[in-house]
Amino acid sequence: MTERNAAPSSPSAPAGARAPAIELIRVNRRFVTPDGKSMTALRDFTMTVDDGEFVAVVGPTGCGKSTTLNLITGLDRPSGGEVRLYGNPVDGIDPRIGFVFQTDALFPWRNVIDNVVAGPLFREKDRSEAYALARRWLARVKLSGHETKYPHQLSGGMRKRVALAQTFINEPRILLMDEPFSALDVQTRVLMHEALLALWSESGASVVFVTHDLEEAITLADKVYVLTAGPATVKSVYRIELPRPRVAAEIRYQQDFIDISHTIWNDLRDEVMKGAARSEAAA
Amino acid sequence: MSGQQTSDMLAPPVPEFRPGTSDAEIEAAAARAERKRRLTVRFWQVLLLVVLLGGWEVLARAKIIDVFFFSSPSAIAERLVQWITQGADGTPLWFHVWVTIEEALLGFFSGFILGILAGVALGRNRMASDVLTIYIKVFNSVPRVVLAPIFILLFGLGLTSKVALSFVMVFFIVFSNAFQGVREADRALIANARILGASKWQLTRSVIVPSAMSWIFASLHVSFGFAIVGAIVGEFVGARHGIGVLIQIAGGAFDTAGMYAAIVIIMVVALVAEYAVTILENRLAKWRPVPLPDTQ
Ligand SMILES: Nc1ncnc2c1ncn2[C@@H]1O[C@H](COP(=O)(O)OP(=O)(O)OP(=O)(O)O)[C@@H](O)[C@H]1O
Numbered sequence: 001m002t003e004r005n006a007a008p009s010s011p012s013a014p015a016g017a018r019a020p021a022i023e024l025i026r027v028n029r030r031f032v033t034p035d036g037k038s039m040t041a042l043r044d045f046t047m048t049v050d051d052g053e054f055v056a057v058v059g060p061t062g063c064g065k066s067t068t069l070n071l072i073t074g075l076d077r078p079s080g081g082e083v084r085l086y087g088n089p090v091d092g093i094d095p096r097i098g099f100v101f102q103t104d105a106l107f108p109w110r111n112v113i114d115n116v117v118a119g120p121l122f123r124e125k126d127r128s129e130a131y132a133l134a135r136r137w138l139a140r141v142k143l144s145g146h147e148t149k150y151p152h153q154l155s156g157g158m159r160k161r162v163a164l165a166q167t168f169i170n171e172p173r174i175l176l177m178d179e180p181f182s183a184l185d186v187q188t189r190v191l192m193h194e195a196l197l198a199l200w201s202e203s204g205a206s207v208v209f210v211t212h213d214l215e216e217a218i219t220l221a222d223k224v225y226v227l228t229a230g231p232a233t234v235k236s237v238y239r240i241e242l243p244r245p246r247v248a249a250e251i252r253y254q255q256d257f258i259d260i261s262h263t264i265w266n267d268l269r270d271e272v273m274k275g276a277a278r279s280e281a282a283a
Numbered sequence: 284m285s286g287q288q289t290s291d292m293l294a295p296p297v298p299e300f301r302p303g304t305s306d307a308e309i310e311a312a313a314a315r316a317e318r319k320r321r322l323t324v325r326f327w328q329v330l331l332l333v334v335l336l337g338g339w340e341v342l343a344r345a346k347i348i349d350v351f352f353f354s355s356p357s358a359i360a361e362r363l364v365q366w367i368t369q370g371a372d373g374t375p376l377w378f379h380v381w382v383t384i385e386e387a388l389l390g391f392f393s394g395f396i397l398g399i400l401a402g403v404a405l406g407r408n409r410m411a412s413d414v415l416t417i418y419i420k421v422f423n424s425v426p427r428v429v430l431a432p433i434f435i436l437l438f439g440l441g442l443t444s445k446v447a448l449s450f451v452m453v454f455f456i457v458f459s460n461a462f463q464g465v466r467e468a469d470r471a472l473i474a475n476a477r478i479l480g481a482s483k484w485q486l487t488r489s490v491i492v493p494s495a496m497s498w499i500f501a502s503l504h505v506s507f508g509f510a511i512v513g514a515i516v517g518e519f520v521g522a523r524h525g526i527g528v529l530i531q532i533a534g535g536a537f538d539t540a541g542m543y544a545a546i547v548i549i550m551v552v553a554l555v556a557e558y559a560v561t562i563l564e565n566r567l568a569k570w571r572p573v574p575l576p577d578t579q
């Protein structure tokens with residue numbers, strides 16, 4: 001990997017034959033704060049995720065990363081600009097989307113298998129088929145034998161694997177992940193990276209992965225978006241040309257990995273400082 | 284632990300404990316201590332009961348307290364036996380008890396179910412709840428007891444008026460808990476269910492209601508107590524049968540033993556109900572973390 005490959009490129013992707021999986025075109029999002037003031041979270045935000053591409057988004061805390069994902073899911077609507085999935089504007093919640101949350105979003109009153117089977121049952125699949133499918137997915141995330149446990153009886157890493165199975169069982173074409181592993185310890189996180197990369201390479205889904213952890217972003221992604229401190233715009237985009245399949249446990253010690261993370265960190269640091277200064281001023 | 288090179292590798296592979304501290308011994312000791320603790324608790328509970336009842340009886344016999352006002356445990360027991368064997372007020376005792384239980388149960392279930400339905404419906408509909416909140420507050424501020432004479436007028440001396448009183452007692456408690464529970468439902472869970480593909484109705488049924496359930500359950504114990512209160516207060520004001528009637532008659536005849544005997548019956552009914560509710564709760568909420576043994 002040379003410096004050139006990790007250099008900023010133009011935010012807008014070249015026009016391909018097929019429509020990209022996700023396009024945010026000059027999106028704005030404003031919120032009205034509780035004291036009635038208008039506040040801009042996203043400004044002139046443009047991002048493209050090609051079909052099957054793994055994109056990571058890094059940026060200072062509170063800049064607008066979660067907001068971006070909410071716009072893609074259709075849970076939230078832009079104040080200006082357009083969000084498209086496979087060339088069509090987003091209208092409501094798209095069934096092709098899967099979402100892994102930062103906080104625990106498993107249903108605490110359902111046991112492991114009933115959590116995993118939730119998606120297919122909501123989508124009115126046949127019951128016995130859905131359960132058979134859920135068992136297969138639990139085997140793939142190495143949780144066979146834990147079917148009847150409740151979330152509070154699992155470790156944090158196991159809960160995340162249930163969450164992955166719960167999301168992947170719907171076979172999402174578009175996978176959105178909002179700091180999914182930030183609550184895990186470093187070793188467990190590496191194991192989760194391995195699991196995620198394996199699931200992703202089989203599914204061929206397009207991924208947007210939000211994280212605070214630059215090394216996590218570089219380990220996983222084809223493309224890293226660096227955002228500015230709020231209101232968020234794209235500061236720069238880096239293409240990560242590390243060969244796949246990648247070994248999450250080893251890759252961070254490679255020289256080219258270290259070079260890339262230096263380059264991107266130099267870019268990100270200014271924004272993190274700006275964000276920190278701003279939140280201190282606000283406090 | 285595989286230092287094959289070291290010369291002093293004579294230690295056995297099984298870790299060694301001080302004598303009397305093997306796993307089995309520790310477990311046995313813990314079980315013994317736990318049994319002993321439970322026995323001690325039981326002992327003091329029984330002793331306290333004996334001292335209280337015995338003291339009451341002794342004070343009454345020694346005429347230190349006036350049996351006209353305070354009766355005595357033996358007189359109360361006698362009255363209970365008399366009621367059980369010969370009936371009270373010309374009717375078998377079990378019938379009075381059953382009438383009160385029936386009123387309380389009907390009031391409880393109707394209030395509970397409608398309370399949940401109304402709470403969830405209003406919790407899910409922002410506009411309706413904003414409009415109706417003020418009226419609910421006004422109704423809620425009325426002490427339920429004052430409704431008793433009105434309900435007797437409206438529904439007569441029979442079952443209906445007591446059920447109605449029980450109902451209003453239970454309804455508002457369950458309603459406000461269900462409403463609050465819906466409002467507090469975790470936003471991440473809601474978002475997760477929607478993205479997984481839940482329709483509006485599926486969302487209500489499989490996320491909103493279960494997450495409101497812990498709030499609703501919190502009100503379960505209190506609200507069954509209130510259902511009994513509703514039934515008995517209704518019976519005070521006007522009825523032909525029921526525990527409330529027994530208290531009323533005993534009071535009219537200055538029969539304090541009868542009044543206390545009726546209270547004992549109410550206590551037994553309430554305790555059985557409490558027990559049943561706890562079983563129901565444990566069955567429905569098996570997903571919750573088990574409380575630490577010490578806090579049980
Ligand atoms: N519903 C809302 N109403 C008002 N303001 C909001 C709302 N949602 C987000 N914001 C504001 O928008 C900004 C961006 O929020 P967002 O949650 O997207 O940040 P983030 O980048 O995900 O932060 P973090 O890394 O800490 O998760 C924040 O300043 C936040 O206060």
Ligand SMILES: [Mg+2]
Nearest residue numbers: 065066067178
């Ligand atoms: Mg966020």
